[in-house]
Amino acid sequence: MNNAINWGLLSTARINRALIKPLRASKRTRLLGVASRSLTSAQAYAREWGIPKAYGSYEELLADPDIEVIYNPLPNHLHAEWTIKALYAGKHVLCEKPLALKIEEVDAIIAAAKETGNIATEAFMYRHHPQTIKVKELVVNGAIGRVQLIKGAFTFDLSREGDIRLVKEYGGGSLWDVGCYPISYARTILGEEPIEVFGWQVTGPGGCDESFYGQMRFRSGVHMQFDSGFRSSLRSYIEIVGTEAVLNIPDPFKPGLKNEIYLKRGGKQERIRIKGHELYLGEVEDLCDAIQSGITPRVTLADSRANIAAILSLAKSADIGKPVDLSDFV
Ligand SMILES: NC(=O)c1ccc[n+]([C@@H]2O[C@H](COP(=O)([O-])OP(=O)(O)OC[C@H]3O[C@@H](n4cnc5c(N)ncnc54)[C@H](OP(=O)(O)O)[C@@H]3O)[C@@H](O)[C@H]2O)c1
Structure with a gap:
């Protein structure tokens, strides 16, 4: 697991459960952390799901240099904001659908990905x-x-x-x-x-x-x-x-x-x-391929923009x- 890509969950959203199994099943990933707006809730969640690190704010997760990929399952209106913050914090992002609620937000994600060289992709599993x-x-x-x-x-x-x-x-x-x-x-x-x-x-x-x-x-x-x-x-x-x-x-x-x-x-x-x-x-492996092999993610930002x-x-x-x-x- 030394070369495994470290993932962090941005919140304790219900949909996390769907991701935890493949993050454990894939040899290429390690679920390292979970953040919540409350430390107590992050710690309880980390205990329940056996996740090594818990953070009492989303900012702390983004600031952890050990985390390489952020899974963003926040409510829809926060998708673009936290995807952009994560990209600028040096992370790759798997963001839940819909990637954003406005075209200007998608364009800002596209610009952030280009500027940072990090990858963002929408989780259309x-x-x-x-x-x-x-x-x-x-x-x-x-x-x-x-x-x-x-x-x-x-x-x-x-x-x-x-x-x-x-x-x-x-x-x-x-x-x-x-x-x-x-x-x-x-x-x-x-x-x-x-x-x-x-x-x-x-x-x-x-x-x-x-x-x-x-x-x-x-x-x-x-x-x-x-x-x-x-x-x-x-x-x-x-x-x-x-x-x-x-x-x-x-x-x-x-x-x-x-x-x-x-x-x-x-x-x-x-x-x-x-x-x-x-x-x-599939979406986990696809993002790992993009990170490790430079392959374009199957769901491109242009594709998300058109949707x-x-x-x-x-x-x-x-x-x-x-x-x-x-x-x-x-
Ligand atoms: N691909 C799929 O199959 C699939 C299925 C279901 C949902 N989704 C997507 O996943 C996302 C989350 O859905 P969900 O049903 O899992 O949502 P949820 O259980 O309500 O979780 C959303 C999380 O966001 C955090 N949060 C931050 N600000 C919030 C606010 N103002 N109000 C409520 N929660 C806030 C909360 O975590 P903390 O309290 O820990 O900070 C909360 O647990 C949505 O975008 C949805 O479209 C995708």
């Missing part, structure tokens, strides 16, 4: 999974003909009181929280950006969208329709409609060790089995009740 890679390969190789339409959804019932996802000033709302996944999926599979979007939303008492219904039009003529929400039961799917066949992905965003997707051509359906890996291991531009345009469309073209963000 599904991007690294063999299922996503297989779906893209099938589409690119023409398994369904020319793509016409992509449909998708990510909804769940958010019943937890006081959740950060329902606080508008924290970057709450279903579009930012889960709508970002079908948007990202479509862009990834198509390898192009939307040129026009339209969105409707249903807002809750705190002003956040609790349901979002969106459409995107791509230059190539492909259309995309999705919904995201906190007030429906768990739904998660992607359907890719081609001129010759349809590809159904029942579990696109949280695939596991054994996965099945379905290729429907005419009246026949073919089941394609895909061997997976632990979902969150955020699409989200912002959809949110704007829902606010003004009109379609929005994306030329403002280019």
